[in-house]
Amino acid sequence: MIAEIVSVGTELLMGQIVDSNAAYISAQLPAIGWKVLYRQTVGDNLERLTQTLKLALSRSDAVITIGGLGPTMDDLTREGIAAALDEPLVLDHDLQQELQQKFQQRRYPMVSSILRQAYRPACARPLPNPNGTAPGLIAEKGDQVVIALPGPPAELIPMFNDYVLPYLRERAGGEPGVILSRILRVCGMGESLVEDRIKDLMQGSNPTVAPYAKTGEVHLRITASAPSPEQAQAMIAELENRIRERLGNAIYGVDDQTLEQAVMELLWAKGATVAIAESCTGGLLGHRLTEVSGSSKALVGGVVAYSNELKVRLLGVPEKVLREHGAVSEPTARAMAEGIRRLTGADYGVGITGIAGPTGGTPEKPVGLVYIAVASSGGTRVAEHRFIGRRSEVKWRASQAALVMLREELL
Structure with a gap:
C-alpha cells in the first residue's frame, strides 16, 4: 500500500x-x-x-x-x-x-x-x-x-x-508483509572505512543495509521486508550479527541510543565516575552527558576553564606549560585532564582545549585544532584533532571525539 x-x-x-x-x-x-x-x-x-x-x-x-x-x-x-x-x-x-x-x-x-x-x-x-x-x-x-x-x-x-x-x-488488510528497520550507530570510524568493511553486505536486496554519515559518527540502516514482523526481525538480526563481526566495538548503540547514553551506561556498569575540564567546547560535553537521565550517578562535575588563570588556579596546569606550549597544546590538555581528576577524585578525567574559530588561528595552530585528553589510574592518553566547519561544528565534533575517547578507555 x-x-x-x-x-x-x-x-x-x-x-x-x-x-x-x-x-x-x-x-x-x-x-x-x-x-x-x-x-x-x-x-x-x-x-x-x-x-x-x-x-x-x-x-x-x-x-x-x-x-x-x-x-x-x-x-x-x-x-x-x-x-x-x-x-x-x-x-x-x-x-x-x-x-x-x-x-x-x-x-x-x-x-x-x-x-x-x-x-x-x-x-x-x-x-x-x-x-x-x-x-x-x-x-x-x-x-x-x-x-x-x-x-x-x-x-x-x-x-x-x-x-x-x-x-x-x-x-x-490483505496486503501481505511488513517492512522493519534497525539502525546501528558507529563511532570512531569514518564512513569510507565502514563501507569498505561491509561493501559485500551492501549488495543484498532483502534485507538491505545502507550507511548514512552523521556529524562524528555513521549510522547503518538495516531494512527487511517479510510476511510477518517476526520474520523481518529475524532477517535483520542475522545481518546485524554479520555486521557486528566486521565492525566490532565501533558499534556503540542501536536505533535512538546516543553516544552519551552509551558512555553513561559503561560508567554505570563499571561503577566509575568522570569529571570534565573544558575550554573550547564551553561546557558542551557536560551538557551532553547531563542530557542522560541518571547521569549524576557517574558525572562528578566539571569546569569550563577558558582563561589561563583559571586553568592554573583550579586545574593546576603549570604556568611553565602554558608559557612554553600555549593553552592549545598536548601538554595543556594532559594537565587539564589530570587536574580535574585530582580536583574531584573522579576515576576518569577529560580535558579539552582547542581553537573553535572563526578567529584565533595561526599557521602553526589553525582553527579547528583540538587536543583531547583522558586521564585514569592507568595513565593519560592525548589525541590531536583537526576539525573543519563552523564554530558550532568544531565544538560538536570535539565533544563527540571526547566521548569516543572516553568510551574507548571504558571498554
Missing part, C-alpha cells in the same frame, strides 16, 4: 519550521505494510492545496495531511480536502457542541472563528483531539481516503498513534 504525506503551511516553505511531523509518520508506516513514496509541502493557498491533494489521490492509496486545521482564515485543509474529493463542507453539530464545551471548561472566550473547526467534508468522520481544539478527519470516498491531522506534534502524535495507525493497519 502506498501512502503520501502532504504537509500544509507557508511557514514550512519559508523554512521557519522544520517538518518533524512528516518524518515521524514516515518512520511508523512501514511496520504496518505502508510505503511512503511521496511527500509534498504546500503553502496556505486553497487552489494549490486542492491541486496537490488531487495529484496525491491519483497515485497513492492513502493521503495524510498535516496542519491547516485551525480556526484562522489561512487554515484551509478542510476546504482543500472537500474540493479535492468534490464533497460539500457540512457543519457537524456534535463537533460544534464539543468545541463549545471545551472552551467553557477552560474558561476561554469563544469567538466565532473557532466554529470553523466544526466543519468537515460530508464524507469525513472526525478524530478526537483531547490535546487541542482542532479535530482530525478521515475522509473516505470510494477507494480514496484522506486523513487530516493537526500540526502541533503534541496533538498529532497521540492522534496518529491512537486512531490513524489502527485504521491504516486494518485498511492494509
Whole structure:
C-alpha cells in the first residue's frame, strides 16, 4: 500500500519550521505494510492545496495531511480536502457542541472563528483531539481516503498513534508483509572505512543495509521486508550479527541510543565516575552527558576553564606549560585532564582545549585544532584533532571525539 504525506503551511516553505511531523509518520508506516513514496509541502493557498491533494489521490492509496486545521482564515485543509474529493463542507453539530464545551471548561472566550473547526467534508468522520481544539478527519470516498491531522506534534502524535495507525493497519488488510528497520550507530570510524568493511553486505536486496554519515559518527540502516514482523526481525538480526563481526566495538548503540547514553551506561556498569575540564567546547560535553537521565550517578562535575588563570588556579596546569606550549597544546590538555581528576577524585578525567574559530588561528595552530585528553589510574592518553566547519561544528565534533575517547578507555 502506498501512502503520501502532504504537509500544509507557508511557514514550512519559508523554512521557519522544520517538518518533524512528516518524518515521524514516515518512520511508523512501514511496520504496518505502508510505503511512503511521496511527500509534498504546500503553502496556505486553497487552489494549490486542492491541486496537490488531487495529484496525491491519483497515485497513492492513502493521503495524510498535516496542519491547516485551525480556526484562522489561512487554515484551509478542510476546504482543500472537500474540493479535492468534490464533497460539500457540512457543519457537524456534535463537533460544534464539543468545541463549545471545551472552551467553557477552560474558561476561554469563544469567538466565532473557532466554529470553523466544526466543519468537515460530508464524507469525513472526525478524530478526537483531547490535546487541542482542532479535530482530525478521515475522509473516505470510494477507494480514496484522506486523513487530516493537526500540526502541533503534541496533538498529532497521540492522534496518529491512537486512531490513524489502527485504521491504516486494518485498511492494509490483505496486503501481505511488513517492512522493519534497525539502525546501528558507529563511532570512531569514518564512513569510507565502514563501507569498505561491509561493501559485500551492501549488495543484498532483502534485507538491505545502507550507511548514512552523521556529524562524528555513521549510522547503518538495516531494512527487511517479510510476511510477518517476526520474520523481518529475524532477517535483520542475522545481518546485524554479520555486521557486528566486521565492525566490532565501533558499534556503540542501536536505533535512538546516543553516544552519551552509551558512555553513561559503561560508567554505570563499571561503577566509575568522570569529571570534565573544558575550554573550547564551553561546557558542551557536560551538557551532553547531563542530557542522560541518571547521569549524576557517574558525572562528578566539571569546569569550563577558558582563561589561563583559571586553568592554573583550579586545574593546576603549570604556568611553565602554558608559557612554553600555549593553552592549545598536548601538554595543556594532559594537565587539564589530570587536574580535574585530582580536583574531584573522579576515576576518569577529560580535558579539552582547542581553537573553535572563526578567529584565533595561526599557521602553526589553525582553527579547528583540538587536543583531547583522558586521564585514569592507568595513565593519560592525548589525541590531536583537526576539525573543519563552523564554530558550532568544531565544538560538536570535539565533544563527540571526547566521548569516543572516553568510551574507548571504558571498554
